[in-house]
Structures are given as structure tokens and as C-alpha cells.
Amino acid sequence: MSDDFKRLAAERAAEDVKPGMKLGIGTGSTAEHFVRALGARVRAGLDVVGVPTSERTRELAEAEGIKLATLEELPELDLTIDGADEIDPALTLVKGGGGALLREKIVAAASLSMIVIADESKLVECLGAFPLPIEVNPFGLGATTKAVEACFARNGLQGKLVLRGGAEHPFVTDGGHYILDAHLGRIADAARLAHDLVAIPGVVEHGLFLGLAAKAYVAGKQGVTVVEPAK
Known part of the structure; x- marks a missing residue:
């Protein structure tokens, strides 16, 4: 259906x-x-x-x-x-x-x-049950991942951050980037999180519209x- x-x-x-x-x-x-x-x-x-x-x-x-x-x-x-x-x-x-x-x-x-x-x-009623995709530059992936996790902590969010496709065969976007999927469960303040994510140099864009x-x-x-x- x-x-x-x-x-x-x-x-x-x-x-x-x-x-x-x-x-x-x-x-x-x-x-x-x-x-x-x-x-x-x-x-x-x-x-x-x-x-x-x-x-x-x-x-x-x-x-x-x-x-x-x-x-x-x-x-x-x-x-x-x-x-x-x-x-x-x-x-x-x-x-x-x-x-x-x-x-x-x-x-x-x-x-x-x-x-x-x-x-x-x-x-x-509240965003977050679907994993939030975050498009990132492959360069400096480890540092970017840590920065994204720190951003979540500052926003009071907890959840697993997963590289789509895995380290051996990461998914590559049409723009040549990787995707980190954030399993957050609940995003209470989407505007604040969106603002903080784009301030991270390795983050190209996020899936909050x-x-x-x-x-x-x-x-x-x-x-x-x-x-x-x-x-």
C-alpha cells in the first residue's frame, strides 16, 4: 500500500x-x-x-x-x-x-x-527516528566523525554514527562525498543542530531541511x- x-x-x-x-x-x-x-x-x-x-x-x-x-x-x-x-x-x-x-x-x-x-x-511529531544523513568530505574522515560526535554531545544527543557502506566500501555520493548516518532517535532542536553541524569544516551538508x-x-x-x- x-x-x-x-x-x-x-x-x-x-x-x-x-x-x-x-x-x-x-x-x-x-x-x-x-x-x-x-x-x-x-x-x-x-x-x-x-x-x-x-x-x-x-x-x-x-x-x-x-x-x-x-x-x-x-x-x-x-x-x-x-x-x-x-x-x-x-x-x-x-x-x-x-x-x-x-x-x-x-x-x-x-x-x-x-x-x-x-x-x-x-x-x-519529532524528527530523529529515521537516521539523519550527514554528507562529509572523505579527507579527514576520522577528525570529522569525532567533531560530529562532539556536536551531538553539546546538543544533548546520543546515538550511533555509522559510515554508510562501511570502511571497506563506503557509499559515495554523486558529489564524491561520504555519508555518515546518525541514529539519534529524537532531535528536539533541529535548528540548533543544523547550525552546529554546518560549522564543522569536514561536513559538506546535512539532511535537515x-x-x-x-x-x-x-x-x-x-x-x-x-x-x-x-x-
Whole structure:
């Protein structure tokens, strides 16, 4: 059922795409449903151009016949549509479970608006149950790991920090970086943690998305619900 819900949310978001839009196109299983829905509209005559957030998304979008560009060619976008791993009532997100968080955040920040698409299992009262991905430079990995652990301690957080893929075969992002997955359980102050993480020199970016999402389409047994940030 979860995959059906993802598809419903993605198809609802595709309805918001207007002719001539410059789109950021997300990464992940829910975003792939959006790419397919967008491709169907493009083949029916919709004229848009997309900026993909990963090589996987680029390949799928090309297969669907969607016209693509880069942020060098289109530095300002109208809308980004992407999935999320967790969504709290303020529409603060945890993203990057697929390892594309840096490109996802760059594209979202270059957009006038962002719509999140998800199934209802992604709604949480407090972020942290899903491991927080942290993209780091391979150089100085040991020092960066210690600095991230010290940052967690200062923020009153405890949990295991795991190099994705392991030391022998670390996962490498499209940008050539590694991912540290932080199993924190609960993140009480996402804004403070986000601020402290980016101050660490070896941290390239983190999976906390604050103030970027304008609304979310969340699908469940009752259909698709529009979720907007709690005031």
C-alpha cells in the first residue's frame, strides 16, 4: 500500500506543474513516481524544463522524455517537488536517505517554492527516528566523525554514527562525498543542530531541511491530504 500512496501523492503534485515552469526534480522512490507522472504530462504536450537532483533522476527523466537543464543554465527555479524521509508539523524535513541530500538542498534552495510528496508514514511529531544523513568530505574522515560526535554531545544527543557502506566500501555520493548516518532517535532542536553541524569544516551538508517546504501532499487510506506548516 505504501507504494500506492507514494504514487497518489506524486500524481497530485504533478497537477501543480504549469506550462513553462522550471522545475527541480527530486530523488527517491516517491520522486520517481512524480517523474513518471510528469513524463506522461510532457508527452501529452506540457512544456517544462527540469533540473534533476541526482544521476538516477536524470536517467529516469530522460527516459520519460522530460527536457532537462542544469543550475548553471537555470539558476532560479519556480518549483521543486521531492520526497522526504521524515516530516514534522513545521514541515521541517529529514532527507537524504538515498544519498542525494546535497544536490537536493541546492536545488530546493534555488526554487521559489518546494512541495514535498510522501506517504503518511513519513509524518512524525519529532524528527530523529529515521537516521539523519550527514554528507562529509572523505579527507579527514576520522577528525570529522569525532567533531560530529562532539556536536551531538553539546546538543544533548546520543546515538550511533555509522559510515554508510562501511570502511571497506563506503557509499559515495554523486558529489564524491561520504555519508555518515546518525541514529539519534529524537532531535528536539533541529535548528540548533543544523547550525552546529554546518560549522564543522569536514561536513559538506546535512539532511535537515528547514524553512524550504511550502506544503506537502501526504497520501494515506483517506486519500491525499495537504499539509502546511504549523503556525
